[in-house]
Amino acid sequence: MKAVVVGGGLGGVTAAVALRRVGWEVEVLERAPEFGEVGAGVGVMPNAMRAFEALGLADDVRRIGTPRVAGTIRDPKGRTLTRVDPAQDRVVAVHRADLHRVLRSALPAACLVTDAEVTSVDDLDADLVVAADGIRSRARQALFPGMPQPVYAGTTAWRSVTTARFPRDLGISQTLGPGTEFGVLPLGDGRVCWYAATVAPAGGRSADEWGEVRRLVGDWHDPIPRLLDATPPDTVLRHDIHELAAPLPTYVRGRVALLGDAAHAMTPYLGQGACMAIEDAVVLAAACARADDVPSALAAYDRQRRPRTQSMAKASRLLGRVGHRLRNPVAVTVRDAAMRAVPASIGSARVSKFLAWTPPVLSPDR
Numbered sequence: 129m130k131a132v133v134v135g136g137g138l139g140g141v142t143a144a145v146a147l148r149r150v151g152w153e154v155e156v157l158e159r160a161p162e163f164g165e166v167g168a169g170v171g172v173m174p175n176a177m178r179a180f181e182a183l184g185l186a187d188d189v190r191r192i193g194t195p196r197v198a199g200t201i202r203d204p205k206g207r208t209l210t211r212v213d214p215a216q217d218r219v220v221a222v223h224r225a226d227l228h229r230v231l232r233s234a235l236p237a238a239c240l241v242t243d244a245e246v247t248s249v250d251d252l253d254a255d256l257v258v259a260a261d262g263i264r265s266r267a268r269q270a271l272f273p274g275m276p277q278p279v280y281a282g283t284t285a286w287r288s289v290t291t292a293r294f295p296r297d298l299g300i301s302q303t304l305g306p307g308t309e310f311g312v313l314p315l316g317d318g319r320v321c322w323y324a325a326t327v328a329p330a331g332g333r334s335a336d337e338w339g340e341v342r343r344l345v346g347d348w349h350d351p352i353p354r355l356l357d358a359t360p361p362d363t364v365l366r367h368d369i370h371e372l373a374a375p376l377p378t379y380v381r382g383r384v385a386l387l388g389d390a391a392h393a394m395t396p397y398l399g400q401g402a403c404m405a406i407e408d409a410v411v412l413a414a415a416c417a418r419a420d421d422v423p424s425a426l427a428a429y430d431r432q433r434r435p436r437t438q439s440m441a442k443a444s445r446l447l448g449r450v451g452h453r454l455r456n457p458v459a460v461t462v463r464d465a466a467m468r469a470v471p472a473s474i475g476s477a478r479v480s481k482f483l484a485w486t487p488p489v490l491s492p493d494r
């Protein structure tokens with residue numbers, strides 16, 4: 129059986145690895161001249177880490193990721209709002225390019241094709257087409273022409289990675305201010321990925337994005353100013369956050385399965401967009417291994433993935449409203465007091481339910 133994966137982002141390459149694990153021949157078609165990822169971090173949540181366990185890649189991911197450190201949510205002065213127990217719900221932050229490299233190294237070079245823009249999935253020679261072509265998915269637009277385009281979520285985000293290395297006990301943290309947030313994701317080698325997000329009109333750009341971040345959070349608590357000082361200004365990326373606000377009625381059509389952002393682009397407030405793509409990949413491969421034919425496999429994939437990913441997208445959107453998007457000083461004070469008062473274990477009960485996901489067994493045998 130042969131699958132063609134359209135798009136070689138984190139979702140597409142993970143799908144390729146998973147399908148090969150269950151005995152499929154796979155080709156990944158990527159429109160860019162090179163495979164890779166942007167210079168920013170991504171948090172691999174425990175649910176996605178279990179998906180990597182199923183693929184036999186978890187140790188490789190841990191090796192490039194955050195050591196076991198505490199997680200803290202703070203206010204801009206550095207006061208703790210809540211803590212995340214490092215024994216539970218551990219996030220392993222990785223550099224996206226490193227994660228992409230780990231995934232590619234699990235694939236034969238011959239199945240990775242660059243400079244290969246797919247204009248129509250109908251022309252592809254395959255038993256299964258995995259459309260992993262991202263938030264602006266051409267495949268989704270062709271298969272669901274009536275569905276609305278992604279919408280701006282009201283937040284713009286900057287991301288980068290320090291060149292300097294920081295001590296290994298630097299914790300993962302998120303700092304919530306009025307209308308703005310800053311996140312710190314230490315990597316395994318001491319470099320630190322960070323992001324800043326703020327409420328802003330769509331399309332804003334500056335000749336000095338580093339300076340914009342400095343203006344927003346430069347007087348926030350340590351180590352935020354030091355992280356900015358350790359970041360080359362020309363490496364700071366800026367993206368407006370978009371999401372697929374209208375959920376799709378199905379993720380499958382004929383022999384095509386939509387996967388990752390193509391199916392369910394969501395806001396990053398729960399840090400689960402890429403994690404959902406990674407889960408999708410393992411579930412799709414397991415369904416292909418178990419079902420008698422591709423239509424039954426795709427029906428099972430849609431049944432298992434649509435409810436979970438669409439409720440994750442909804443929860444992420446709601447969290448955004450009470451997270452950095454709050455700007456009213458009274459509302460911010462009430463939010464901060466509530467976070468201090470509620471034990472992290474209770475506050476994160478809903479999130480823990482999402483994180484408790486376990487992957488299906490991947491085996492070529494039925």
Ligand SMILES: Cc1cc2nc3c(=O)[nH]c(=O)nc-3n(C[C@H](O)[C@H](O)[C@H](O)COP(=O)(O)OP(=O)(O)OC[C@H]3O[C@@H](n4cnc5c(N)ncnc54)[C@H](O)[C@@H]3O)c2cc1C
Pocket residue numbers: 134135136137138139140157158159160169170171172244245246247260261262263265266285287367368369387388389390394396399400401402403404405
């Ligand atoms: C600021 C920000 C922070 C985030 N933080 C997190 C986080 O901490 N944790 C998390 O889990 N998620 C996070 N996300 C979400 C995450 O980045 C995405 O959900 C994830 O990268 C989607 O992967 P994908 O493979 O589905 O799509 P993409 O990464 O968009 O990959 C799509 C690929 O398809 C290719 N392509 C497109 N069209 C074609 C075509 N016609 N033919 C061939 N190739 C094509 C593209 O070039 C691209 O390589 C964040 C997102 C943002 C914007």
